[in-house]
Amino acid sequence: MSKKILFISNEASRTGAPIVLLNFLKWLKENTDLDFLILSLNDGPLIKDFQKLAPTYTLKLKRPDNPTFSKYIAYKLKLRFIAPIKRYFLLKKINSNDIGLVYANTIANGTAYHKYLSNIKAPLITHIHELDRVIKNYGEFNWENVEKYSDHFIAASGAVKQNLVDSYEIAEDKVDVVHSFVPVGNIARVNEERRREMFQLLNIKEGTFVVGGVGALGFRKGVDLFVQTLIKLSSLELHREVCFVWVGANLDSPSYKTFISDLKKLKLEHKIRFIERVPNPADYFSTFDVFLMTSREDPFPLVCLENASLKTPVICFENAGGISEFVEQDAGFVVPYLDISAMTSKLELLMKDEALRKKLGEAAAQKVKVRHDVPIASAEIKDIIMRFIDSQ
Incomplete structure (x- = not known):
């Protein structure tokens, strides 16, 4: 040509x-x-x-x-x-x-x-x-x-x-x-030693169940729903510690200050970490047990594929974009739109059933490799x- x-x-x-x-x-x-x-x-x-x-x-x-x-x-x-x-x-x-x-x-x-x-x-x-x-x-x-x-x-x-x-x-x-x-081969796989270092950096105890989210602190990404899910999950009798980690936050934003103020009043601020945009996000992703996509509208976010390639199952809303086309029935769960109770229920299930969590994560990683x-x-x-x- x-x-x-x-x-x-x-x-x-x-x-x-x-x-x-x-x-x-x-x-x-x-x-x-x-x-x-x-x-x-x-x-x-x-x-x-x-x-x-x-x-x-x-x-x-x-x-x-x-x-x-x-x-x-x-x-x-x-x-x-x-x-x-x-x-x-x-x-x-x-x-x-x-x-x-x-x-x-x-x-x-x-x-x-x-x-x-x-x-x-x-x-x-x-x-x-x-x-x-x-x-x-x-x-x-x-x-x-x-x-x-x-x-x-x-x-x-x-x-x-x-x-x-x-x-x-x-x-x-x-x-x-x-x-x-995404370039599957280039996504960093963090070794166990580095993963332990990340837990220390985040001040999270080993064995804690970590729920991850990524994006700007805006309405479309649904960080308010992420926080509401933490509140809902924390109200249950859980058999292990839980911590929510959001990567990509603007810590100067009014939204961040509002969330922290609310969580302090509920005495839950110790159960969440807001991390600014970082050059090594895969290091933080390595601590996630589940990737919680709370977006109200998202076409097909790369961060879901990146987390899935690290064998992390995804939970998302239906009718909120294209990632449900990836998750389907085997790489996590698709729950009704804005249904915080359903999201919480699936998180509780994965906290209790480690074998299921690993099975869904393996399927997610394989799917990224062969399709994306x-x-x-x-x-x-x-x-x-x-x-x-x-x-x-």
């Missing part, structure tokens, strides 16, 4: 969708001779990783972290006067390439299609990782342009596809489902791309 593929990422943060794209592009570089370039609408820590794979461009300047007043003023001046000129020449350079296909990662690129890329005459595939709440957050104008310019869609789960079909009247044959994926490893899903995406390239 002489023409190039333009891959668009809305950002280069260490979050789910950019990580999925990065893992796919690494596989594509190693396993095909397809030529491509990358456009990230925003800067971020993954930019250097993208640059190792192909020519990479960013449209927006990165705001400095904790800037002094003079650095903030300099940033604003660059944003006002230099960035538009840089953007003009950058887009001119991109448009000068012979683009044979545009592949846009996430729902967040609709405005960019309209504003910057509408003169590229090539098929456009949009890979959607979002459900309805997030799609609406980006606004009607953004979605209108996603729908207008996209020739085809890839959905990160069956739930994502169903939302496109039901809520946005996208034809079923215009959407392929490719479930999100990078080479398997990447080959599916490549086949979709080739359909459009070969049809030209």
Whole structure:
């Protein structure tokens, strides 16, 4: 193929969708001779990783972290006067390439299609990782342009596809489902010595039953439901100690302060740990006996796959996104939406039945390996791309 593929990422943060794209592009570089370039609408820590794979461009300047007043003023001046000129020449350079296909990662690129890329005459595939709440957050104008310019869609789960079909009247044959994926071989397996060190670091006694959760302290991730489950479980007569651990918290947020205040009044603050975003999350995941996904809406979160690959069963809500498509009947439990009592009951069962917990965890790890490893899903995406390239 002489023409190039333009891959668009809305950002280069260490979050789910950019990580999925990065893992796919690494596989594509190693396993095909397809030529491509990358456009990230925003800067971020993954930019250097993208640059190792192909020519990479960013449209927006990165705001400095904790800037002094003079650095903030300099940033604003660059944003006002230099960035538009840089953007003009950058887009001119991109448009000068012979683009044979545009592949846009996430729902967040609709405005960019309209504003910057509408003169590229090539098929456009949009890979959607979002459900309805997030799609609406980006606004009607953004979605209108996603729908207008996209020739085809890839959905990160069956739930994502169903939302496109039901809520946005996208034809079923215009959407392929490719479930999100992780590099199974690269997920760190923590040895027993390191696991003991993590228990000490978290000030949790060995033998405690640890329930894990991951994400920002927001409404969508359901951290309030995570806390309510702890309260419910603590009201029961349990045969062992229990501790809930949430990784990825912003300890400066009002939500965190509210949860801690409530738990102190209930004398339960010693049974929970809120951990900020860390560079070694697998170390913390290694302490989990169960991964409790309390999200109200989540397309197909990578953290579930990462925990499952560590032989940790998953408990989630039905009708809350795509992860129930992974859990099914053998990798954990799917309970009725927002049913805290049902979640608590399943946790109590797994606390009492270690053999069942291990069986579900083994099945979860095997399922990630055979269904959701990078080479398997990447080959599916490549086949979709080739359909459009070969049809030209």
